[in-house]
Amino acid sequence: MASIASHIQSILQKTHPRDTEFHQAVTEIIDDIADLYEENPDYARWNVLERLIEPDRVLRFRVCWEDDDGHVQVNRGWRVQHNHMLGAYKGGLRFDPSVSESVLKFLAFEQCFKNALTGLPMGGGKGGSDFNPKGRSEREVMRFCQAFMQELYRHIGPDMDVPAGDINVGPREIGFLYGHYVKLTNRWEGVLTGKSPNFGGSCGRVEATGYGVVYFLENMLNAHDRELEGTSVMITGSGNVALHAAEKAIQEGAKVLTLSDSGGTIEFKDGMTGDDMDYLKRLKQEEGKPLAESSSGKFHQGQKPWQVTKAAVLLPCAIQNEVDGDAVDTMLKNELVAVCEGANMPLTAEAQEKLIASNSLYGPGKAANAGGVAVSSLERSQNAIMQSWTSEEVDRQLKDIMAAIHDRCIEHVSKNKAGVYPYSRGANLYGFRRLADAMVAFGLH
Numbered sequence: 471m472a473s474i475a476s477h478i479q480s481i482l483q484k485t486h487p488r489d490t491e492f493h494q495a496v497t498e499i500i501d502d503i504a505d506l507y508e509e510n511p512d513y514a515r516w517n518v519l520e521r522l523i524e525p526d527r528v529l530r531f532r533v534c535w536e537d538d539d540g541h542v543q544v545n546r547g548w549r550v551q552h553n554h555m556l557g558a559y560k561g562g563l564r565f566d567p568s569v570s571e572s573v574l575k576f577l578a579f580e581q582c583f584k585n586a587l588t589g590l591p592m593g594g595g596k597g598g599s600d601f602n603p604k605g606r607s608e609r610e611v612m613r614f615c616q617a618f619m620q621e622l623y624r625h626i627g628p629d630m631d632v633p634a635g636d637i638n639v640g641p642r643e644i645g646f647l648y649g650h651y652v653k654l655t656n657r658w659e660g661v662l663t664g665k666s667p668n669f670g671g672s673c674g675r676v677e678a679t680g681y682g683v684v685y686f687l688e689n690m691l692n693a694h695d696r697e698l699e700g701t702s703v704m705i706t707g708s709g710n711v712a713l714h715a716a717e718k719a720i721q722e723g724a725k726v727l728t729l730s731d732s733g734g735t736i737e738f739k740d741g742m743t744g745d746d747m748d749y750l751k752r753l754k755q756e757e758g759k760p761l762a763e764s765s766s767g768k769f770h771q772g773q774k775p776w777q778v779t780k781a782a783v784l785l786p787c788a789i790q791n792e793v794d795g796d797a798v799d800t801m802l803k804n805e806l807v808a809v810c811e812g813a814n815m816p817l818t819a820e821a822q823e824k825l826i827a828s829n830s831l832y833g834p835g836k837a838a839n840a841g842g843v844a845v846s847s848l849e850r851s852q853n854a855i856m857q858s859w860t861s862e863e864v865d866r867q868l869k870d871i872m873a874a875i876h877d878r879c880i881e882h883v884s885k886n887k888a889g890v891y892p893y894s895r896g897a898n899l900y901g902f903r904r905l906a907d908a909m910v911a912f913g914l915h
């Protein structure tokens with residue numbers, strides 16, 4: 471066991487020496503699948519693990535665009551096509567100054583496991599740029615998106631690689647990207663998901679990740695004889711995933727106490743209301759303003775949700791590694807029962823270790839936030855048959871998919887002595903099995 475883990479560590483150190491987030495994502499999985507790997511001689515015979523941690527390809531390109539003052543700006547763009555044994559590469563695009571090759575490699579690697587858990591035919595990829603859209607005009611964002619697609623279009627296709635949105639890439643950016651793809655190729659096809667339903671997007675894609683997180687949470691609570699109704703919930707973030715997780719949690723009768731952004735936390739002592747939601751959607755999604763400018767709830771500058779309140783459930787829905795070991799210690803002292811991840815890898819390795827050791831319920835992002843990519847897959851199906859399904863139909867399928875993902879997470883594990891399912895280990899085992907078996911079946915590539 472130790473030998474596999476240390477072998478993989480030494481390879482990572484040699485081949486991806488500075489990619490700390492990528493190391494973190496790989497390490498978390500290796501520990502869980504080490505026994506399975508040793509039990510199946512085919513995996514070692516085909517050197518599956520060493521092949522699985524090396525992306526199929528990492529595309530990096532220059533993105534030049536002109537700002538409103540006529541200055542030429544230069545950014546870096548990437549598409550990490552990690553593995554396509556289970557289907558075309560699939561995963562979002564992130565535009566943020568924090569984007570690096572390491573971040574995109576970790577996201578693409580995790581995406582392979584997440585997509586495997588959906589049961590839908592998708593491989594894993596991720597892409598983006600270090601471009602910062604904050605403070606940029608709509609025209610600047612459009613010119614950037616067009617310049618980005620000018621390079622990306624030659625590497626994607628409806629049966630090859632199908633990007634979507636992620637941080638700072640929502641329906642507006644997908645519209646600009648798709649418009650330029652259609653212009654460049656003269657083809658109107660399902661090459662991006664997260665499009666507006668007006669031109670081929672799926673109803674319910676915008677809501678899917680956040681709603682899916684809450685559906686997963688409900689499945690997880692119910693499997694442990696608990697209910698969401700009446701439960702207090704802290705949420706981090708206030709973007710697409712956070713707002714829709716809050717919306718669904720409120721609809722399901724939970725008491726949502728916080729949202730946050732990089733400036734601080736907004737607290738709703740008596741629980742967030744539908745009016746708060748409408749107001750914050752306008753503030754964040756239409757006006758793009760920080761929470762500090764909100765007149766809804768009480769704003770705590772520079773504070774995290776667990777520093778201002780306590781709740782039974784945490785839904786981290788912002789960015790990687792925002793919850794550290796100390797944060798988990800604080801929440802465990804304050805009646806924490808469950809964490810369900812809307813963001814990708816929001817817990818540091820130490821935080822994750824402490825949470826698992828505490829026997830709290832823990833829904834890892836690769837399972838809990840898979841509703842977004844699952845509805846992206848439904849969007850591809852609709853594009854392929856040239857039909858549009860209703861919001862109700864998509865939501866019904868999303869609920870079924872999240873219940874199936876929940877069940878897949880517990881397919882290869884049992885409850886521990888404390889009566890808790892180890893979802894994280896179960897998700898890693900399920901995803902790894904599917905990927906590794908496909909790699910053995912495909913032969914050497």
Ligand SMILES: NC(=O)C1=CN([C@@H]2O[C@H](COP(=O)(O)OP(=O)(O)OC[C@H]3O[C@@H](n4cnc5c(N)ncnc54)[C@H](O)[C@@H]3O)[C@@H](O)[C@H]2O)C=CC1
Pocket residue numbers: 635636637638639679706707708709710711712730731732787788789790792812813814839840842843
């Ligand atoms: N959009 C989607 O369908 C999916 C998104 N995710 C993950 O959910 C998370 C949020 O994504 P979206 O809501 O789509 O993006 P978004 O751009 O709509 O919102 C991002 C949120 O993260 C916060 N944030 C960004 N940088 C931060 C920092 N340094 N410190 C604290 N907060 C910060 C922002 O204030 C904002 O609330 C990301 O981790 C993303 O990878 C996961 C699955 C699907």
Ligand SMILES: O=C(O)CCC(=O)C(=O)O
Pocket residue numbers: 560561562563581584632633634635636663814839840842843844846
């Ligand atoms: O909808 C998609 O294809 C991608 C969603 C995504 O990037 C994610 O699940 O992290």
